[in-house]
Structure formats: structure tokens, C-alpha cells
Amino acid sequence: MSEAVSALAGSSAHGFVDVTEAGLVGMVTIRGDYGNTEFRDKVATLLGLNVPDQRQMTTGGTDKLLWMSPDELLLVCPHGEADARVGALSAGLSGVHHLAVNVSDARAAFCVKGTASGVREALAKLSPADLRASVLPVGEVRRTRLAQVPAAIWLESEDRAMVVCFRSVAGYVFDLLTQASKPGSEPRYF
Amino acid sequence: MLILKCPYCGVACDETELDAGGEAHLTRHGPGSSDNAFEEYMFMRENPRGVHFERWRHAYGCGKWFHAARNTSTLEVFGTYSAQVIEPPKDIREAISAKVPGWRWRDFA
């Protein structure tokens, strides 16, 4: 078995916020019909997490379950456990129309940490999304665009955001976040 | 700048988070149709100044297609709605009528 490595091996940059590549993060894409109670109930039982409401996430233990679209969930879990989660989902959901895939190594994750206003400002420089606290509160998922690539962002707390993007653009996103958080470049909007 | 609310995510999407999908509510004419009907389907499009119906895709988000009703000259958005309909729903038509009395678009009014 080869050794798993994350896209940027935990690279970090320090501006008015700290940008850190989050290292190995387990991610499992789950697709299915939320309107089907059998699907919802089985996912909840298998993961110990309820299917989140629109744009929300549910958290328990080491795992998080994020609402990505009306038929797509993203499970965030320890990297080494992603395959086991997929195995459990595939077995438990057999007979129910669904899809569960380990996408951990197809993605990169970043942590953006600093002051509450700094975190929102660094991200708002790169995304057209409305990042005011009244529109994107802590714990809500926003899929959007960072400069020229798709990304999902959410705030874990007021001073800490997570960014998930495709692995192939990890270097680009890291450079974007580094540039956006250059000291002295704060827009001071938030 | 155009901001459309994705009916599936409920977020206000910037135009640059979306893909434009062209005119809405086209009836497809494929193999077996008359040349005229196929030409209409393939090439003939509305190009109004005012009320217009379009398809958009939430490309940098959920990936779903949806419909939008908007005013091409003022950029006012009357509303967005599901892709799984073949004509604008009643509430959207009423919202347009409130702003543009007597509007017509193709066979809709």
C-alpha cells in the first residue's frame, strides 16, 4: 500500500490570516434521494449523523455531514476511515438507489484562521458570494467560486474557515489565499 | 451584475457562479419532425427587450438547471423556478404582471 500524501503536504502561509493546507482529510461523496425516508434513515443510522437541512451540516465525533446539493452530501471524516465509511454505506444502502465514493484523494482542504473579520475578508476577495455573517453564519456551507475554480467554504467558528477544492487546483487555491491575505491588503469591509 | 437565486440551494448566486443556458421552455423537435419545426427549434429564438425567460445552471454550486424570469432591459429579476416545468408557474407570471402589465412572451402572458 502506497503512502497517502495530501496535495501540498500541509503548506502554510501567514498574512493577516493564516492559511494552512489541512493535510489528509477523508471525504466521501454520498448521493441519493433525500425525499426517500429509507435513504435518509439508513444514512443517519450508518453514519450516526442526521441528513442535514439545506446548506447545513451535522456533526458528531470525528465526522461531519455537509449538504452539498438537493441530492449530494459530503462526509468529512478521518482520512484512514473513509474507505470503511464507504464500505458501510454501500453495504447498508444496498437496494436503495444511492452512490458513495471515497473522494479524499481527489480533493484538497485548507484552513483559514485569524480574526473574524479577516477570515471573511480574505475569502470575500476571491468569491462573489455574500459572506456577511447574516448571510453565511457559522456552520453553513456555501459552494462558490474562488477566482477561477469551484470551492466549498464554511466557517467552523467565527475565526476559522474551511475551504475544499479539487486537488488538481490545490496549488492555485493556496496561492490565491496567500495573496488575498497579504498583510496590509485588508479591505476592512467586515 | 445579475444575481439569481438558485431554487435548489436558496442562495443568491452571482452571474459568474452560473452558466447561461439560453432561452427557456423550448419544445424539442427531433427526428421525424418537419423541416420547419426543426428549424424553429434549432435556430429561432426570442430576443426581447423586456420580459424574458431563460435557463441557467448553478455551475459553481449544486450543478442543477433552473429557470429564471427577468427583464432584459432593467436586469430586474421577477423570479427563479424549477427546471421541471414546461411553462412559467402562476406566481412568476403574477409577479411579472405586477411590474409589466400586459406583457407577452411567445404564447405566455
Ligand SMILES: [Zn+2]
Ligand atoms: Zn444551486
